[in-house]
Amino acid sequence: MSGVQSVDRTLDVLEALAERGGEAGLSEIAARTGLPYGTIHRLLRTLLARGYVRQESDRRYALGGALVRLGEVAERMVGTWAQPYLAKMVELSGETANLAVLEGDFIVYVAQVPSPRRLRMFAEVGRRVLPHSTAVGKVLMAGRPDAEVASLVERTGMPRRTANTITDLPGMLAELERVRDRGYAMDLGEEELGVHCLAVGVHDGSRMVAAMSVSGPAERIDALDRDDLAEGMRKIADDFGAELGPSPAGPARTPQVTP
Incomplete structure (x- = not known):
């Protein structure tokens, strides 16, 4: 096994655990990675020793505290790298722009550039919310x-945050199919009444790694052309994703932070 291949396989194992909500059995890891059980065992032994993985009492594996x-x-x-791209979204929409990731089962807001308007929305950086x-x-x-x-x-469940929140799985799956079809998602007062948001995905070349959104008072968001706004936001998100993704030679590039 070459050094590069072993690193690839180790990352495959960690990503398999992450995609299963942070915890998985050996057979689930094997199904996700396509690796032989013996190889997975060897990789897990090293990850366990370094604290990047832990083994639960039921013998399932979970992401470890060293990753925190x-x-x-x-x-x-x-x-930090996202700031100039979020600033462009503020210029595009006039509203507050946010960057968020899915961490385990929760959405975490990791960056924000506020709207210059006096009445504006805030999602505290570090705030964790359920995704639905x-x-x-x-x-x-x-x-x-x-x-x-x-x-x-x-x-996680799907607790009702407002009267507009989708709280059943069939309804959510139908909503996600609409998101895939049009290429953006809307929150129409589903997390907080009177606040509307539009979000697009950030891809690093192979997968979606984050989401960017603009949020503001419902009447101001509704006055914007959603399709035009989403198209402009996708271009910005694609530029940001290209900076996060690997270069043609393989290693990740250092993102440029100048707008």
């Missing part, structure tokens, strides 16, 4: 198979 420090630093860095009632959450769920979405909402 890496994740916190990475989120701060990505949030937010535009960023819908975009990120739409990037996953329906079976994974079903498993996620089974774990």
Whole structure:
């Protein structure tokens, strides 16, 4: 096994755990990665020793605490790199722009550029919310198979945040299909009454890694042309994703932070 191949396979194992909500059995990891059981065992032994994976009492494997420090630093860095792109979204829409990721079963807001308007929306950086009632959450769920979405909402539930919140799985799956068809998601007062949001995905070349949104008072968001706004936001998100993704030679590029 070459050094590069072993790193690839180790990352495959970690990503398989993440895609299963942070915890999976050996057979689930094998199904996701296509790796032999013996190879997975060897990789897991190293990850267990370093604290990047832990083994539960039922012998399932889970992401370990050593990843927390890496994740916190990475989120701060990505949030910094996102600032000029979020600023462009503010210029485009006139509203507050946000960057969010799916961390385990929760949406976490990792960066924000506020609207210059006196009446504006804020989503506190570091805030964690369930994905079903937010535009960023819908975009990120739409990037996953329906079976994974079903498993996620089974774990978290779909509590009603407002009278507009979708609280049943069939309704959410239908909504996610609409998100996939049009290429953006809406939160129409589903997390907070009177606040509307539009979100698009950020792709690093192979997968969706984050979501960007603009949010504001319902009447101002509704006055915008959604399709035109989404098209402009996707171009900005694609530029940001290209900076996050690997270069043609393989290693990740250092994102450029100048707008």
